[in-house]
Amino acid sequence: MKSVNTDIAYDYIRKRILSGEFPPGHPLLTEVLARDIKVSRTPVRDALRKLETDGLVSIRAHLGANVKKMELKEFSEMCDLRLALESHAAGLAARNHTESDLREIQFALTAMKRLTEQIARDASEQPLLAELIHEDVRFHIAVMTAAKNDLMKKEILRLHLINRVVSGTSMDKQPVPKVEADARRQSVLEKHQDIYTAIAASDPAAAKREMEFHLQEMIDHSLLLMTRVESGVIARELSPEELAYSS
Amino acid sequence: MKSVNTDIAYDYIRKRILSGEFPPGHPLLTEVLARDIKVSRTPVRDALRKLETDGLVSIRAHLGANVKKMELKEFSEMCDLRLALESHAAGLAARNHTESDLREIQFALTAMKRLTEQIARDASEQPLLAELIHEDVRFHIAVMTAAKNDLMKKEILRLHLINRVVSGTSMDKQPVPKVEADARRQSVLEKHQDIYTAIAASDPAAAKREMEFHLQEMIDHSLLLMTRVESGVIARELSPEELAYSS
DNA sequence: CGATATCTGTGTTGACACTTTTCATGAGCA
């Protein structure tokens, strides 16, 4: 399977968006991108269209493309969507998991446990934090995989990515007291353990309930952080009244 | 807002797919379509890409585009996805509905009741059946609207459309005894009434549960019909062994 | 039966058309 230019352009742009090099709202000019990637504008346009449907880019006819920027309402809706899908998937995982699925989930879980304790003990957090997040993602992916529904997995992964782009950039700027953060991490860990237990016990209702609870907690936290951010990378739209005052 | 050629092509192709004029598996040649729509191939290609992300078309590089054809597994996964979203939406509807939402739901419900009874009485069913389906869709849309989550509504509508294209073509060919069909319609009606009652009572758990049950029933029925269809418009992929026997 | 030529149809390109935005110019008015 020869890789076509469209795919090259897609990977290039997508990578930059996910790495934060193209932050939300960043304009994506087809000509500039075409020059950088060294292909013509057509495959770039195709790539942008594809990214739009991934939810990472927004395109308006004649007005060009931007990295997707979400206001609070849309973000909240997306979180709820994710809640619906991922909790359902947890229920399915309790039904359909194999032995190897369980091992994978548990593996991520023990890694998280180790990292959480280590972070709580040590002062130097930064690289460990990234690793913890990575294992967190791994845990969730493992659960979705165990659900044995590829379409659902794909859809949830899509939402995860959008979430990462939209909220990832703002989270960094929020200084949180270490004690509070440690408590949160501990709580997250326990929730994950509950989810694992329910899945391992083949108890769909419990798995679903625990996942729902876990995600709701996370969502509340995210939304709280976002509303605190007055002017950030993810600027919410100003209402007409607010606009009048800001000039 | 001037409509661009891409949109024209998109509407044209989409309409044909939804109307059944382009059945699942039907090849979509860019040149032919371009000639028919009287635009160049570029906007047609864009339109096909968009339709691909709607889930109505599948494109493979250098191999062209077809109207999406699903095998049983994927169809079943999609149904489950819809179940997750729509039952969650029902729960939200119980929380967030307004008075006008309730009226809209009830309106569709009474229309369905009238039609169901009429169909059970009379022999001439065909035009009434179409109307009944229409009111059924209306009911579900009204519930999703009441949930007050546009993203979720959009996603569910997308799944509805795919469902219609994929299963719509096969359902017609399945002759079902009238008594049985009437009983099913009556049962569907009652389920809808239960859902309405739960939403009106602002009981999210009940609304979710009823919707989940209703959809599961529908899905089981659909899957049953599909598995019965040996060779139909929605041909499942033949396994290598089966292929060996069929030639 | 396998290698090769041909053919169909997509992928890609660069040029052109059109839309939107911006900015400068100038008229109208206090």
Added chain:
DNA sequence: TGCTCATGAAAAGTGTCAACACAGATATCG
């Protein structure tokens, strides 16, 4: 004179097109 606002021309960038390049399928020939 200085300010506001209409106007329109230029700039910037996307949408569209037709021609070419190339991959994959089919037919042909040894």
